Amino acid sequence: MTIEATQGTAEAVELITLTIDGVEVSVPKGTLVIRAAELIGVEIPRFCDHPLLEPVGACRQCLVEVPDAGNGRGMPKPQASCTLEVAPGMVVQTQVTSEVADKAQQGTMEFLLVNHPLDCPVCDKGGECPLQNQAMSHGRGESRFVETKRTFPKPINVSEQILLDRERCVLCARCTRFSEQIAGDPFIELLERGPQQQVGIADDQPFHSYFSGNTIQICPVGALTSADYRFRSRPFDLVSTPSVAEHDACGSAIRVDHRRGKVMRRLAGDDPEVNEEWITDKDRFGFTWTAQDDRLRTPLVRNEDGELEPASWPAALAAAARGLAAADGVGVLTGGHLTAEDAFAYSKLARVVLGTNDIDFRARAHSEEEAAFLAAHVAATRLTVTYRDLEKAGSVLLVGLEPEDEAGAIFLRLRKASRNGLTVRSIAAHASRGLTKMNGELVATVPGQEAAALDAVQLEADSVILVGERLATSPGAYSAALRLAERSGARLAWVPRRAGDRGAVETGCLPSLLPGGRPVADAEARADLAAAWGVESLPSRVGRDTTQIVEDAAKNRLGALVVGGVEVDDLPDPARAREAIEAAFVVSLEVRENEVTRAADVVLPVAPPVEKAGTFVTWEGRLRPFDAVLSLPASLPDLRVLAGIAEEMGHDLGFRTVAEARAAITETGPWDGQRTAAPDAPVPGAVKLGKGDVVLETWRQMIDDGRGQDGQDKYRATARPAVLRANAATLQAAGIEPGGSATISNKTGSATFPAEVADLPDGVVWVPANSGTNLRSINAGHGTVVQLSGGNA
Template identity: 65%
Template structure:
């Protein structure tokens, strides 16, 4: 097989401040200057936005060097591409450039208020810094009748519940409007008026509705755009900054945690070109106050003789938990449900605890609805894939000819993926194809193509794309596809027959790490199958135990059933919301039926209120660890805060295991991480037999489609009323015929109850389908209505 060599990058030679440098053709002068160590001042320029030359602060002198490459006047270096033989003199060497920059700065400060002592940006303000480094000490704009008078406006203006605008501070750099149009695709803000009155405006009754609005606050070079939640709360120089990783989805976005006196004050986007670049979803930026709520658990609790929970010391809680679990193990066995918030190290601790301390493979991280074939799919196509061994990456999404989305709405469920797809589609490199019941707002902004599909028909829709895809395509599989019988197998078959690459995108940050760590009933750490004797021996030897349980364990649904029917006696449960399970009522009943329950959580929940031992765990701000994102990329982080009121989950499990006489062999994150690395990955056969599902008799009515929106009623979004105010109003999307028959309000009735919601017409909604957001009203679809893919009755409701 022969390959065509890549075309060599064409270089041009340019001289900047007397230093000759070769840079790729079409490089902007401002970037070329950076390569020789010269920082040209700028405000409108941003490396991820299209050049616009709005602020003029980056003027440089480009004299004629006898080759026709010069200009008679200073030029904006952020819009000027280099040319062969070009000579550029920046403010560092050219009085002409320096004078021009000082003049622009003088203009910018004519109306800019002198409110640095009270401005949120003071201390980290590019305008403040560059006024000192590249401005004049005195202004010539004074004297006359208007001496000292600056332009003022009423303030602040709420662009959205999260974002406030102080118009007199704006220098019209257009970073915010360009971000809204180019990056987020949400052009709700725009420049209005002209000349000296030009300003950022917004249409009446049209707030800045975007899942990414907080980015305009961070990239604003002055204090014109501020955060409602952070405004006047702290000064930048009072903050301590710690790098971190966002915990709300599987994207692994880099963040910066700014804290003061043991409290997180704000979160900012980190700079990681390989993952989220410099952008962040509003959920990742603003949803951190859940760990500061009044219902945070700050001490261990055990159930007393009177049946009520009472405070306990850590040693007592460990001892009580160990005694109860030992009794439950002897009576019928103990299962472990871990949820999806865990770091990889904590997930590894649960995996080892279940096998070594509890002697059981009854462990699952999937509290959500699942299918029998999912474990086979995860074992064969997900575990151990990573960027280092050919796994799909963010960069691959930018270069893919086609990206197929199935069971996934990335703008809602994986914002960093959506931003990367938006970048690629705008550049004309990628076509996005969505297998879904209707064109979402996110798909429309990607100029994507809809393959209209009734929930449950995804296998046939996937098969229909076989002739369109090739090795340059990517199939992104969301976890919702697991609820469709045969869906995951169809995705795997499509990738195998077409040569397209396949990637699994879970919803939660800890899901992928839980797969790698063995929090599944049929997989041990490193992708080792429970059913493989050699794999069991491999792990048992590494863990220093004689043997591991041989039989594959129960999955989450089977665990709930076994608890309810007395086949299991005890439960260790961490961060699981019964409302997220396939049968919320059954899950609650199972917890009540268990003879002994140990709950590990950050906040008080229905589960902790029913538990026999409650152990407070540290949120991500208070502990070190790592997430494994959807790519398989390990995303480590250190603790930002030190809070003695809670412990890491692996430390808690270590304490209980020691009381049981089966020590885990580690007590710190570093020790657990070292053991994981030493154990390594399985090098044997990983395929696990799957189960294909049959079609269900769905009865009459409309097929229910649903997924979670980015901002919803999730417990980890509690505490920020401004973020909550940006949640989209829950509506039921119906066909025009249903809307005409039922009116603007509909009542949906399923096998679990009824809900009444406003109705909207879905322009291209597949006939016979109704869509509602999963967790935006009441207790949610699973609790109040029915399972996704089932049929519901639709009637006219009362407003």
């Protein structure tokens, strides 16, 4: 029998033919024997081997026999199949057909178990442990070792979240290889030599990596465990459900393990097209936010005394409908955390029930240029750039995007590709830690001047440009990115920060955009959608954006607000937003109590992603549907609540379930008419700074003060410190010593950070957003001019 395997590409592949356990197989040149054996259904035991890590041959468990077949390919002793490449005419005998290989594997297993503790009943890995399984299938039934096993004090905290039991370690080096090769965080290493060799960290360098939890999952024994999950459950007690991570726009596949209605842990799913087998620690550990004490469980309605009191669902829906019907105009703020189905419901509610295009998902700084860019070049343009495209590109240019902090799965793909020759460049004020780990090149640029930098950059045709949402605060930057893509032939993709942002664009949660990429200003587009929805017409005036909605509500020019999953401090002007929610009639759909719900007139509790089905749309435009993990009574998706409000107002959204909403989105389809190209915005001149003025560069670090990490104190303890970075001259001009306190301020307020010297342009400082302080609270953001001074001035 002959088996032939190819890589499934159009490129010519050189095949090597060999024989494994009597079966002839042809595989691409460079294939490892252990992979070739898998193609014929033979699983060779292994511990150190992992398909996404470079081979190392550390554990020696995968030994096979390579006898002489008369062609000079034989080898005198068993070989590690995880490091041995196939060769023409090679004959391989695994433990299935070779007593030599079987004996070698049993001997290796016996050595591994000499000092390994027999503590399976209390080990977290028990029940899903490769060592346990392979000791049963490939080891001896009884041990000849009767002496006392080696022990160590345990556990060791390699970080606040990751614990190490050294006596269980089999020195496979999976964890250290992942940290060095994949994450670029070589905080852990194999220390000492011989029998004293063990995994360790430097005294002053804990394992503070954004991806450290992956080492727990790929550890083939119970050596690395999570401080939160340790001793909490057994795998056979858990129900596992595949799902999609909700913390960024990457759409990473995850597995949610739960027991008795409570999530116990989350693991990385295996999806080669998206996140491969890796996820960020935020995706892994950031799931307790839905189970906090401030979780909303029942509707609330403000009574005549001005107090919020519990109400039945019918009473609360009726109160919301009465208030919205009586209001002189309604604005809809949806945020970026919604599923595509929920966002579609808000979009349809606004147009069909409320009769307005005053809807915007951008609970952040934004611009008209950005809205035009999204409408013309993002909506309904799926999979123009994919994760695999990032690996194949000649170069990748990052603008207004810090992947390690804002899109972890993208960062890991770019780092992987950079190790294979990809050139990564970033238009930014300074080289971030992530850029350094990608061996990237910095195009040093003052924040706000990205448009000029883009106009000066030269790219080859097989390049990819990734632009982030921060460019909304940089005038002309989106237009410049489009010009660069057009003149170079490079492909362009927009990478938002939140999981629901791309879905909100596709479903029309923008004041100028209808679902499917239909322009509000296009009469034909409105008529097309009206026909699909079965209504006579749709509002024709382009709506207000987030800033205008907030401003007009504060000035009583909008009588009501529908707010879904928006935090006040995330809005461009939190102080003005507080005035708006105090002045308007507010209907809040929210998972947990926050500043909006405390001021709202009607509060309607809705389900978090773990308790409902839905679809997230990745930055690529890839649909990522998922089912509910937990089924809890009275935990309703936003769309079901909105359908109830619509019915109370005498309208029918046309759907009440997630499945019905998905069908409605599909039936609506994308707009196939002509869309207006985004206007070519001018490139701004250089900013003139006064005495003491500096320009801010900023973004949100992955671990920050966001509420999606609530309940995970150990995870939050691994956050990078909130510091202010500037070059020595900028600090000296403000009278600030490195390590001292530095304060940025404006008319609204101030924020103080420890100062750190870094290579930034003169007059530019970097501070993290939403870490220790929220820059929005002082109306400061990327490209803002502020005053820099020493101490707490």
